[in-house]
Amino acid sequence: MNGTTAGTNLDTVRRHNLATVLGMVHRDGPLARSALTRATGLNRSTVGALVAELVQQGLVLEREPRVGNRVGRPSPEVVADGRVVAFAVNPEIDAVTVGVVGLDGTVHRRLRRPTGHVPSAREAVAMAAGMIDGLRQEPGRTSRVAGIGVAVPGLVREADGVVRLAPHLGWTDEPFAAELATATGLPALAANDARLGADAERLFGAGRGASDLVYLNGGASGIGAGVVVGGAPLTGVNGYAGELGHTLVNSSGVRCHCGAVGCLETEVSQQALLDVLGLASADAEELEAALTAAVASGDPRVIAEVDRQRGWLATALRTAANVFDPELIVLGGFLGVLHGLAPERLPELVAGQALAASAETLRIERSALGADILMIGAAEIAFRPLLAAPAG
The missing domain is CATH 3.30.420.40 (ATPase, nucleotide binding domain)
Structure with missing residues (x-):
């Protein structure tokens, strides 16, 4: 092996290790330098050199560890630079x-x-x-x-x-x-x-640590979904997988803009909630405040619309549970608001419709990342x- 080839290989390894350390700190930080050493399998001096290079590049910061009860000199914490x-x-x-x-x-x-x-x-x-x-x-x-x-x-x-x-x-x-x-x-x-949204929840939110999850996002433009299978996003051949907003839930429903009849997003929509509340527009936080107040006051029109939408949403989640067998379904946007109004109700509805084997370990949670x-x-x-x- 000549010197040029060896040098190139060593540089490739260094670049790979830099990416590994930065990725870990970004996803899981702050991390003690000792934790990085254990997780990467590299020796302390190598990890120290990698961290020092990332600090020099302005990508991470080192700081004194939080006070604990551990004996001995604590390892510095490494955190991604928020700047x-x-x-x-x-x-x-x-x-x-x-x-x-x-x-x-x-x-x-x-x-x-x-x-x-x-x-x-x-x-x-x-x-x-x-x-x-x-x-x-x-x-x-x-x-x-x-x-x-x-x-x-x-x-x-x-x-x-x-x-x-x-x-x-x-x-x-x-x-x-x-x-x-x-x-x-x-x-x-x-x-x-x-x-x-699915990526964000899997890396930083309610789906952290889950290898199989379905995320549904509800917004002004309808309902979309992201699916993670075996820890990897399900993309489809062109990247278009996950259109659960166009899952059939009501064969006697109205025609969707996509041309089909009875799609989920024709039955479950943010606009219908705004209409019953008498609001022209609202973000997720404003919608939640208005819905919570209306439900607490016993407004029958709002309660009926929330129950109606929750029922159709459960039908779509039954399909997601049966098809993907996820450990977790995460709901974001106005869907998370619907779930949050009565967190016990949606799991009950889904369990009553889905295959028992698919539903018995399924968890349904609201997005942990909220409006962000x-x-x-x-x-x-x-x-x-x-x-x-x-x-x-």
Whole structure:
């Protein structure tokens, strides 16, 4: 073996180890340096050198450990540097939301700008770019921007960020990621919003540690889902898997915009909840406050609509339980709000419909990340290139 080949191999190993350590700190941090040594199987000096390089690159910080009862000199803690950020974008039929998310998983800022109408792709790009420009001008602790991640309520070709179809938005074959990158000068990646929500919950939320889960997101643009099987996302051949919003729940229902009859999102919708509450629009937090107050007051129209939607949702979750046999179903957006109003009711309804063997160990939980879930999920795809190759 000649020297050049050996040097290249050693450099490849170093780069791989840097990515491994940064990924662990990003997903599971803060971590003691001793914990990194045990988890990676590398020796202490190698881990120390890797951490030192990541510190020099401004990607992690070392800090004194929290006080404990352990005997001996405690190992320094390593934490992802929250000043390294990504911008997250979520276009919807009634608003465009932009967030600033740190590499440590902290959502520093989340801005929602109502549109008053369904925005075109060009309008959404212009709004997002303007909001990002404003956020970049704010004095703060940002040291580095990794890029932009976009959570789109529709079918997205992840290879190039083209929105193939976002029916509620009326977008077809829109190169949203490329146009946003041009408008901002930052790299941009896009994916389906529910897919990103599933990733966020699996890595940082209620699904942490779960190898098989289904995440359903409910928003102004309908219902989408992300499925994780054996610890890996189920994508389908083109990245379009998980459209549980178009699962048949009511064969006597109304025609969906997709052309089918009785889809889940024709029976379970945020707009129907807003209508019964007399609200023009609301984000998930505002909707929850209004629904909670109405249910607590005994408003019969609101209670009836909540019960109706919960019943149709249970029918769709029965299908998810029977088809995917997940250990966990996580509900986000207004679906999480529906579940949170009576957490015991939905599991009872699903258990009464699903195959007994599939339902007996199934857990149904609300998203642990709340209103930040799509921001965290979108940021994760923006961080992906940096996490894969922190050495550059």
